[in-house]
Amino acid sequence: MGQLFSNSALSLxxxxxxxxxxxxxxxxxxxxVLASYWLQSVIIGVFQAKKMSDLKTFSTDGFKINDRPVxxxxxxxxxxxxxxxxxxxxxxxxYGGYILSLGAPxxxxxxxxxxxxFANHLYSYVxxxxxxxxxxxxxxxxxxxxxxxxxxxxxxILYGALAAVPGSELVxxxxxxxLTDEAMHAIEHCSTTL
Numbered sequence: 001m002g003q004l005f006s007n008s009a010l011s012l013x014x015x016x017x018x019x020x021x022x023x024x025x026x027x028x029x030x031x032x033v034l035a036s037y038w039l040q041s042v043i044i045g046v047f048q049a050k051k052m053s054d055l056k057t058f059s060t061d062g063f064k065i066n067d068r069p070v071x072x073x074x075x076x077x078x079x080x081x082x083x084x085x086x087x088x089x090x091x092x093x094x095y096g097g098y099i100l101s102l103g104a105p106x107x108x109x110x111x112x113x114x115x116x117x118f119a120n121h122l123y124s125y126v127x128x129x130x131x132x133x134x135x136x137x138x139x140x141x142x143x144x145x146x147x148x149x150x151x152x153x154x155x156x157i158l159y160g161a162l163a164a165v166p167g168s169e170l171v172x173x174x175x176x177x178x179l180t181d182e183a184m185h186a187i188e189h190c191s192t193t194l
Contacts, residue, residue, distance in 0.1 A: 008124035009185050015120040016178035019113045024171060028109060035105035037177055038096055039114040040121075044146045045088045047121050052081050052142050054129060063140030077139060084143050095150075124185070149184055152177045 023033060060072045070076045099105070152173065 008127050009182060011120050011123055012181055012185055013178065015116050016174075016181060019116060020171065020174045020178065022109070022113070023174060026106075026109060029103060029105065031099055031103040032105040032109050033174065034099045034102070035096075035110045036113040036117075038092065038099055039110055040117040041146065041150055042092050043114065043118050043121050044149060045084075045092070047125050048142065048146045049081050049085050049088075051125065051129070052077065052084065052139060055137060055139065057136050058142075059136045059138040060140065061138060063138065072136075072139070080139050080143055088146065145184060149177075149180055152180050 019036065022028075023036075028036075055077055058072050058077065060070050060076060063070060065076070065079060
């Protein structure tokens with residue numbers, strides 16, 4: 001529960017609230033909103049790969065490669081990071097193309113929100129990377145965490161957001177995305193000491 005109120009969680013909340021406020025004030029289009037969160041997702045993936053690369057000790061409980069259990073070795077860590085970067089990168093390449101097919105985003109707005117998200121995730125990485133862990137991180141779970149944050153974007157599109165979207169629905173989506181970010185931040189860091 002303490003991770004919901006950590007400095008890095010509060011920073012994430014403030015940045016998301018700022019992006020939502022800016023989006024509402026500037027009447028962002030759907031492509032601009034989705035491209036901003038796409039860029040945040042890319043940033044999250046880069047930091048997640050770095051966090052996995054940094055692991056000295058980790059768990060592989062329940063994790064398999066090619067249907068075989070693996071040991072927590074440097075070779076396993078390297079394979080997981082490489083696979084994650086390839087798969088996550090291809091997913092975001094395709095997803096980025098799809099977002100661009102919806103129309104042109106406002107690139108200055110996307111880059112501004114991306115800079116805010118980058119600063120936030122850099123801060124979170126720095127303040128959380130050396131926290132002692134009660135239990136070793138599971139590298140398989142770490143590989144999956146960034147994908148969960150994409151769920152609100154997928155749900156929003158499936159809901160029918162491709163048509164003309166009233167502003168209130170965009171704000172609802174952005175709030176849902178913020179709540180998902182906060183929940184995943186707390187889950188990811190719950191095994192660290194407070």
